[in-house]
Amino acid sequence: PLNGLACKDPKMVDASDFSSSGLHIAGNTSNPAGSKVTPMTAAQIPGLNSLGISLVRIDYAPWGINPPHTHPRATEILNVLEGSLEVGFVTSNPQNRLITKVLQKGDVFVFPIALIHYQRNVGNGNVIAIAALSSQNPGFITIANAVFGSKPHITSDILMKAFQVDNNVISNIQSKF
Secondary structure: OEOOEOOOOHHHOOHHHHOOOOOOOOOOOOOOOOEEEEEEOOOOOHHHOOOOOEEEEEEEOOOOEEEEEEOOOOOEEEEEEEOOEEEEEEOOOOOOOEEEEEEOOOOEEEEOOOOOEEEEEOOOOOEEEEEEEOOOOOOOEEHHHHHHOOOOOOOHHHHHHHHOOOHHHHHHHHHOO
16 A cells, blocks of 8 residues: 555546545534634545645634644645635744744645644634645644643653643643543
């Protein structure tokens, strides 16, 4: 298998392996983050396997966020279809510069491969965005979930030193994941 996904016998493919529907349907943003990502990767469209591209729709409730995350295998280019969206990414160590901008309908922004980035709806209406990613299997690592929600947990002493806080803070955050 290539990239962890088995290739289908070329004699067995048909149009359904290269198409999908549903991106016109708003995602359910009734969750703590106030956002919903609807992916169209090789997992949803088998014909994308090995082609190096995928697409997602992201819906944001008013003031909803797509929390800080990274795509270890893809650069992302995002286009705002409706609303106002604050976007940002952090450059790598040691500078750790935050590059941020507020986008309006029709604006585009690029998140370089593997850098931590986020989006936040900065308006009172819903936001819809479409993003293309340079991998059929881009990966998605939400930073807080990975650090505080790992199974088993990263030990408190490591997190206490890393974040320079006491054990009560670490336990409180871990309890939310």
